Amino acid sequence: MSPLLLSDPLVSALPVAENGEPLVELHPGIAPGGARVRAALADRLYRADLSLPPGIRLLVVEGHRSAADQQRIIDAYTAQVRAAHPGATGPELDRLVSRFVAPIDVAPHVAGAAVDLTLVDESGQQLDLGTTIDATPEESRGRCYFAAPDISLEARALRLVLGDALTSAGLVNYPTEWWHWSYGDRYWALMTGAARAHYGAVGSRVPAGAVR
Template sequence: MSIASVKPYQTLLIEECGEPLVPIPLNLFAVESPHPYEKLGADYGGKSPYFLRQGVLEALINAQRNLQKDYPRWHILIFDAYRPVSVQQFMVDYTFATVLQERRLTENNLSPQQRQEIWQEVYKIWAVANDNPATPPPHSTGAAVDITLVDATGKPIDMGGDIDELSDRSHPLYYANSTMAQEQDYHTHRELLHQVMRAAGFRRHLGEWWHFSLGDQMWAWLYNQEQPLQPVIARYGGV
């Protein structure tokens, strides 16, 4: 495996607050069932993906309340939340293998350059799976969540791209300047999701419309870009 470079947010210190992981009350949200990574074969080792840190869960509930002020019967759909490092590794390897399959390549025949390019692509959306307490994958802290929206009938709102999609469409602002009506709708939906989450204290991943975090290194790094004179410290490390 190629060694991915340290991402900017991973240079921030973590002052672990010791807040517990708690189960998400799934009756309050929409969920994918069975869990999408378990369907692929990921083994959670008896742990559940539907856990978050207590403060993050409270903020997520507030985000849904924000949503339902204007869309009373809409719900946040939780695609993924807590992710053990072992599952992070499984999904990194799965994504690498999927790219090979789509391009009709075999790992044994890859040139060093091909291998490096594919790993770079994989790591655009996947954090390195490691047990280093200084650089935990965001989802392994219990402070990150991958989400979308469903309407009053339970139908997913079209965001113009799939969660975990390896393409430019995953960028939150991909459709921002489109003049096509349908693509303008995609952007509107993404911004609605962004607004309700941000109002609850979350920050959105710069490259993924579906990924939001609160209290981890990525959140702190994004917050500090906005408020350099009032910096915050990450309070959630790996669990």
């Protein structure tokens, strides 16, 4: 069964009740690069980090993304998809692109509601979860999917550790990207049965906050 993608009309049909929650900068202990996310998502990430087995921690590599940055990724990957799938046009092209990057109007990163993350050991070295973060379906031959069968047993075990911690903290995974997890966006609402999303695209009504 194919995963439900962000381009599906069911996602965009969900309403958003923007709650104005601020973006906060994640603690450098889990986000050395200074990723920013909504405050409630930050709290859930800290909870997930504390629940991991000894010697393993979260490493967040990206949080909020501007609409302009999102569009640049869409444009670049659309060109790759056209080259790899020359017969794809219209809705089929949109579907293929959304395996890797969300349409702007529903993009969790643009809402400050998503993170790209992995696991590291005590020395801060990234653990092997089967592919690099941001490996496309074409580059990875589908191994970027969370449930991909053709990865090592060690990588599978680590994905399950990551998934258990984040799911228990209230996040949902985008199944075509093992590293992408969100809370409060439209995709999260659809997957959890919530009536509406908490967060829309970050705009003037969403103030920036301090480091948490």
